[in-house]
Amino acid sequence: MPLTSASLRAHAAVPMMNPMGEADVDRAIAALALAPGARVVETGCGAGEVLLRVLEAHPGATGLGVDPDADALDRMRVAAARRVPGREPEVVQAAADAAGLEAGGFDLVVNVAASHAHGGFPDALAELAALARPDGGVVLLGEAYWTRAPSPEFLEALGGATADELPLGLDALQDAARAAGLEALAVAACTEADFAAYEEGLAAEAERYDDAEAVAYAGRIRERRALPGGASTLGFALLTLRRGP
């Protein structure tokens, strides 16, 4: 979902703009086999935390971050100058489909909590696969899924979501990836504790601001989480996927 300004401000209080635990993200990144000179793109990179961690863990890789949000990209530029000096990722301020990305041109395609940049689930899977090198390029995908069929109240609390927007279960997510030509090398599911820390962290940060948009944003998170199953209906996973021949 595109970020509102309240959401963007609240995200300054959490490590990443997605609910995965940092250890799970770092483990997935460390396990990537990236050769020197590997080209990495992150679409919907936001403030670039995932991309910067990839570049830190793989000193031979070069990065490209794509996002339409100028404020988020400014945050990435500042962090990159400090964390990967001399190897700052190239930045393209654009929607993914307007960024001129080369099909098959990337050793690693990162897309975390941003499949909407490619039309959402499931269409994004084929688009992400098409960006990866045909001979074994990898997609690091962070995507949401339903852990159980969402109630109408839960969908409404998500702002009018529909059940078909996400796969029902992690197996269904992997099946859809396979159908798009992507074979799972590793899968890490976000824990409920990590999800809670993320969403409650966002709400608490938003409540520090004295404006109606931020207070409403926090209220929506808290009301949704208070519904029956509200803290556990939405799952999220980080999948390392290899593009097959």
Ligand SMILES: C[S@@+](CC[C@H](N)C(=O)[O-])C[C@H]1O[C@@H](n2cnc3c(N)ncnc32)[C@H](O)[C@@H]1O
């Ligand atoms: C929830 S954030 C995820 C950021 C980052 N991947 C992370 O996990 O920390 C989603 C990002 O997608 C971006 N976005 C929205 N529409 C997009 C599009 N059409 N193309 C590229 N990025 C887009 C938003 O600006 C936002 O920064």
